[in-house]
Amino acid sequence: MNKKLITAFLAVLLTACGFEPLYVQKQHNERWFFGGKFDTSISQEMSQVKVEPIADRFGQQVRNQLLDLLTPKGQPAKPKYRLYVMLTGKDIYQQAMRRDITATSERVVYHVDYRLIEDNKEVVTGSSEAHTSYDILANPYSTTMAQKKTETDAAKIIANDIALRLGAYFHTKFTKKGSVNDL
Numbered sequence: 143m144n145k146k147l148i149t150a151f152l153a154v155l156l157t158a159c160g161f162e163p164l165y166v167q168k169q170h171n172e173r174w175f176f177g178g179k180f181d182t183s184i185s186q187e188m189s190q191v192k193v194e195p196i197a198d199r200f201g202q203q204v205r206n207q208l209l210d211l212l213t214p215k216g217q218p219a220k221p222k223y224r225l226y227v228m229l230t231g232k233d234i235y236q237q238a239m240r241r242d243i244t245a246t247s248e249r250v251v252y253h254v255d256y257r258l259i260e261d262n263k264e265v266v267t268g269s270s271e272a273h274t275s276y277d278i279l280a281n282p283y284s285t286t287m288a289q290k291k292t293e294t295d296a297a298k299i300i301a302n303d304i305a306l307r308l309g310a311y312f313h314t315k316f317t318k319k320g321s322v323n324d325l
Contacts, residue, residue: 192221266309272296
């Protein structure tokens with residue numbers, strides 16, 4: 143098939159399923175378009191979020207990732223929103239057992255809860271989790287480094303998930319006044 147025909151078909155298919163881009167500008171006649179500029183109201187609103195300190199080393203990593211994603215120019219002097227994130231669990235599962243019943247790898251699942259507060263009112267609450275794994279190697283140093291890499295990767299996954307959900311909340315707040323059928 144022709145690449146242009148496939149692209150046109152996918153574009154029609156995506157619009158039919160209710161897909162809406164997160165960062166676009168809205169035309170006055172209520173139709174979506176991309177005119178070469180991103181709608182900055184959502185990113186400006188996200189930059190008004192103060193990420194509160196999070197306990198433990200893992201929490202520090204999540205917070206640093208959130209700061210990079212939400213407020214890359216620095217935390218706001220007078221924040222409009224406050225984001226609270228709390229690690230609620232870390233589950234470790236041993237996998238791939240050897241004959242002597244020792245594991246060759248571990249799967250780690252991190253669980254966090256988060257709340258976005260505006261004017262002492264919760265506007266967004268949710269939970270997120272990250273599934274990662276690492277190999278248990280003969281060299282203890284290599285295993286320790288693999289554990290640290292897994293923790294860093296999980297912090298990035300969780301921060302990206304939270305930032306995406308906050309972006310979706312702000313998108314809904316600023317662009318969706320009615321239902322999808324009203325567009």
